[in-house]
Amino acid sequence: MIRLYDSSVGQVVDLVPRDEGRLAVYLCGPTVYDLPHLGHGRHALVWDVARRWWTFSGYDVRFVSNITDLDDKIIERADHDHATEGEIAATYEAAWWSALDALGVVRPDATPHATAYVREMIELIEQLLASGVAYSIDDGIYFDTAAVPDYGRLAGQPLESLRAGARVEVVADKRSPLDFALWKAATFGQPSWAAPFGPGRPGWHTECVVMSLALLGEDFDLHCGGLDLRFPHHENERAQAVALGRPFARHWAHHGWVMAGEEKMSKSLGNYTSLTDLLASHDPRAYRLLVLRSHYRQPIEVSAATLADAERALARLDGLARRFALPTLAGPTAWARAESTAWSPEGEELRAEVAAALDEDLDTPRALAALFEAVGRAHALADAEDDRAEALAEAVGALLAALGLSLRAGAAEVDQESARLVAARDAARTTRNWAAADHYRDELVARGWVVEDGSGGTRLHRA
């Protein structure tokens, strides 16, 4: 049984799927108007880990995540760059997938684009108008938040208090500052679509309702995203579905921020680092490990120091892979399921420990602690020539792979000159010519290798 913190009720609850053995999950995707930043990286990693784990645990997970290719930000960017909206969206969507591929994130089962669902959005807006929960004013169609009795459920406070604190700029004729645009009346020079209620373009909050219901059906299991989407975006999505009497997400989950120092990292604050930059200078696995090391609902700090820390921890894991020649298992397309793996008694114990942690609100730090402890145990067993060592090490590798973390067992390509130095060093060591041996080692280190002596002589791997 999966247990997960449900933001709509404020506690960890049993995640009982709509259809037994299946999970229908919707993750709010990015608006593609700029390079992804570190926060997007965490967003992708957290839910990739969850999805992989649930799949590993035997669920048939259907994972849908959209691309918002229709939005004010894209229009602004297009103006600024003298490009079309379509070009901007295509450019940054490509950057998005390339970053996610580098992170080893599995592609969603479906990736709906907002522009492909405009007709369905128009239909939804018509229904909302017909039901009397939407109204038309000069600049568009608005949703009447007062029409939904439990509006504010996701925000955790009633409509009145939200209204009291509203910082939204006042739009003339809006009935409440909380009312949001379903349809923005066409403006000259901006993309627009014909609709019975006048040409224009859909507001942001409508696309996800339409696409999630279209691809996952009513009453789907989980809707997730960053904490900043909890209100108003998710609240507004839910409001639209509820207003039409359509069962929406059964559960809601939100992950925490990436911090820049003491502040939330965000586009509007301008204090962000692009994910693309990080990936160019660090092992992408280090970011995944960093994400795994903290609980998904807590803030994390991604800095040169914390990444370096993670990279050293990663080296310990790769060290295990080297010693036991573990296969590289994860990767974007490698899926594993627990039942298809042969577990030794020690491995099974570890699997159960990891499962207990992850099934309780995705406690990845606890799971990782168990795995790191097992790393030490596997080494100790091997030192004692206990034949249970290998199976335990394999279990560690399999479980890390289940979380999307792949280990590297060896040096990829050893060039000819390095191979020559290795042979020379081994020869020198055989004749106990330590000065020569050390010289060759220095040469190898200078070529970027980490040199280790094993039973078979000099072994190399990349730092």
Add this chain to the structure above:
RNA sequence: GGCGGCGUGGCCGAGUGGUUAGGCAGGGGCCUGCAAAGCCCCGUACUCCGGUUCGAAUCCGGACGCCGCCUCCA
């Protein structure tokens, strides 16, 4: 103003009313020709003040500090 979260050893970061988190860094030892990797040992932490309790970092009350949401944002 309303609502929510957080404050743990040098750093990162979990957690249960009493028993080892884990990683990184650091110290000592073993192994090694020397290293590297690995193993063993080591710090006895929990913002502060009260309270409940045989016993609290863990429960309750209060104080202080920090962060976030109520506008676009993963």
